[in-house]
Amino acid sequence: xxxxxxxxxxxxxxxxxxxxxxxxxxxxxxxxxxxxxxxxxxxxxxxxxxxxxxxxxxxxxxxxxxxxxxxxxxxxxxxxxxxxxxxxxxxxxxxxxxxxxxxxxxxxxxxxxxxxxxxxxxxxxxxxxxxxxxxxxxxxxxxxxxxxxxxxxxxxxxxxxxxxxxxxxxxxxxxxxxxxxxxxxxxxxxxxxxxxxxxxxxxxxxxxxxxxxxxxxxxxxxxxxxxxxxxxxxxxxxxxxxxxxxxxxxxxxxxxxxxxxxxxxxxxxxxxxxxxxxxxxxxxxxxxxxxxxxxx
Numbered sequence: 001x002x003x004x005x006x007x008x009x010x011x012x013x014x015x016x017x018x019x020x021x022x023x024x025x026x027x028x029x030x031x032x033x034x035x036x037x038x039x040x041x042x043x044x045x046x047x048x049x050x051x052x053x054x055x056x057x058x059x060x061x062x063x064x065x066x067x068x069x070x071x072x073x074x075x076x077x078x079x080x081x082x083x084x085x086x087x088x089x090x091x092x093x094x095x096x097x098x099x100x101x102x103x104x105x106x107x108x109x110x111x112x113x114x115x116x117x118x119x120x121x122x123x124x125x126x127x128x129x130x131x132x133x134x135x136x137x138x139x140x141x142x143x144x145x146x147x148x149x150x151x152x153x154x155x156x157x158x159x160x161x162x163x164x165x166x167x168x169x170x171x172x173x174x175x176x177x178x179x180x181x182x183x184x185x186x187x188x189x190x191x192x193x194x195x196x197x198x199x200x201x202x203x204x205x206x207x208x209x210x211x212x213x214x215x216x217x218x219x220x221x222x223x224x225x226x227x228x229x230x231x232x233x234x235x236x237x238x239x240x241x242x243x244x245x246x247x248x249x250x251x252x253x254x255x256x257x258x259x260x261x262x263x264x265x266x267x268x269x270x271x272x273x274x275x276x277x278x279x280x281x282x283x284x285x286x287x288x289x290x291x292x293x294x295x296x
Contacts, residue, residue: 002105002106002107003028003103003104003105003106003107004022004025004104004106004150005022005023005025005028005062005101005102005103005104006020006021006022006023006101006102006104006150006155007020007021007023007073007099007100007101007102008020008021008099008100009073009076009077009097009098009099010097010098010099010100010115010116012098013098013116014115014116016100016113016115017099017100018154019154019156020100020102020150020154020155020156021069021070021073021155021156021157021158022155022156022157022158023062023064023070023101023136023158024064024065024066024067024070024158024161025062025063025064026063026064026065026133027061027062027063028060028061028062028103029060029061030059030060030061031058031060031112031143032056032057032058032143033056033057033058033059034053034056035053035054035056035057036051036052036053036054037051037052037054038050038051038052039051039052053200054200056142056200056201056202057193057202058114058117058139058140058141058142058143058193058201058202059120059137059138059139059140059193060101060114060137060138060140061135061136061137061138062101062135062136062138063133063134063135064133064134064135064136065131065132065133065134065161065162066124066132066133066134066161066162067132067158067159067160067161067162067248068159068162068248068251068253068296069156069158069159070158071124071253071294072089072294072296074119074122074136075089075294076094076096076097077096077097077099077118077119077122078091078096078119078122078187078189078211079091079092079093079094079095079096079189079211080092080290080292080294081094087295088254088256088288088293088294088295089293089294089295090288090289090290090292090293091211091284091289091290091291091292096118096119096189096191097118098115098116098117098118099117099118099119099138100113100114100115100116100117101113101114101115101117101138101140102114102150104149104150105149106149109147109148109149110145110146110147110148110149111145111146111147111148111149111150112143112144112145112146113143113144113145113146114138114140114142114143115140115141115142116140116141116142116205117138117139117140117141118138118139118140118189118191118205119136119137119138119189120137120138120139120188120189120190120191121135121136121137121186121187121188121189122134122135122136122137122186122187123135123184123185123186123187124184124185124186124255125182125183125184125185126162126164126167126182126183126184126244126246127164127181127182127183128164128181128182128220129164129165130163130164131161131162131163131164132161132162132163132164132246139191139192139193139202139205140202141201141202141203141205142201142202159248159249160248160249162246162247162248162253163247164246166246166247167183167244167245167246167247168243168244168245169183169217169242169243169244169245170242170243170244171217171240171241171242172240172241173241173243176217176219179219179220179221179223179226180217180218180219180220181218181219181220182217182218183215183216183217183218183242183244184215184216185213185214185215185244185255185257185292186213186214186215187211187212187213187291187292188211188212188213188214189207189211190207190208190209190210190211190212191205191206191207191208192205192206192207192208193205194206211291212281212282213257213281213282213291213292214263214279214280214281214282215242215257215260215279215280215281215282216277216278216279216280217242217277217278218275218276218277218278219275219276219277219278221273221274221275221276222267222269222273222274222275222276223276226276227265227267227276230262230265230278231265233262234261234262234265237261239259239260239261239283240260240261240262240280241256241257241258241259241260242256242257242260242280243255243256243257244256251296252296253294253295253296254293254294254295255292255293255294256292256293256295257280257282257291257292257293258286258287258288258290258293259282259283259284259285259286260280260281260282260283261280261281261282261283262278262279262280263279263280263281264277264278264279265277265278265279266278266279
């Protein structure tokens with residue numbers, strides 16, 4: 001199969017995006033799930049009877065390789081925007097933006113259009129000597145087949161993938177890059193699909209809990225003093241801050257999470273030299289009133 005996945009921000013509900021970009025997807029899983037109920041009326045034999053389609057769920061996952069253009073384009077799906085004279089993106093009160101997703105299959109000369117999609121979860125992982133990977137989990141309303149494929153005339157190039165080799169990581173304001181093996185950031189919009197009594201399709205996508213942002217750092221070795229300092233911060237309810245600088249060719253991307261609270265600090269590999277993984281959850285109670293800041 002020769003498949004590429006494209007995405008574009010919609011101007012309104014029901015309006016398919018006209019400007020598309022290559023998502024940089026590595027895979028596609030999910031799509032439509034058919035939910036049915038079975039009749040429980042007695043029949044002459046001990047066997048199941050009729051079943052009836054009552055719902056079609058549209059949700060799917062797209063593992064991707066991040067780059068600057070894709071990350072900036074996805075931020076409205078997480079409710080992020082520049083406000084006033086801000087030079088960075090921050091969380092706003094806006095609803096997560098709607099997107100169109102198109103799976104373009106050149107082998108079969110077909111497109112599958114998923115419209116009115118919202119990002120439920122987004123993750124970014126920068127690991128030693130690797131491309132900056134991640135995943136997007138989507139909820140949509142409907143899917144439909146169309147003839148033809150997405151051409152270069154309607155889709156823009158995404159550019160090169162981010163590589164973690166030039167990353168800079170700061171924790172508590174101090175550089176810790178040489179001690180870090182990987183950093184992962186996850187944002188969960190906590191969305192769910194809502195239907196209506198007269199339709200099998202999703203009609204609304206609504207939030208069922210506040211958006212959450214978490215960060216985890218995997219250190220490449222165990223350091224006793226660092227482990228004790230982190231425990232002391234957790235006990236005193238002191239916050240931590242994390243800053244990651246990524247390079248995309250000549251461009252610099254800075255992701256700052258100014259106020260984090262420690263949730264777990266795990267020591268492992270007791271048979272070896274030891275390992276240390278730190279997990280934290282973000283708060284908006286900081287000067288910029290946002291869980292994270294994205295500067296391009």
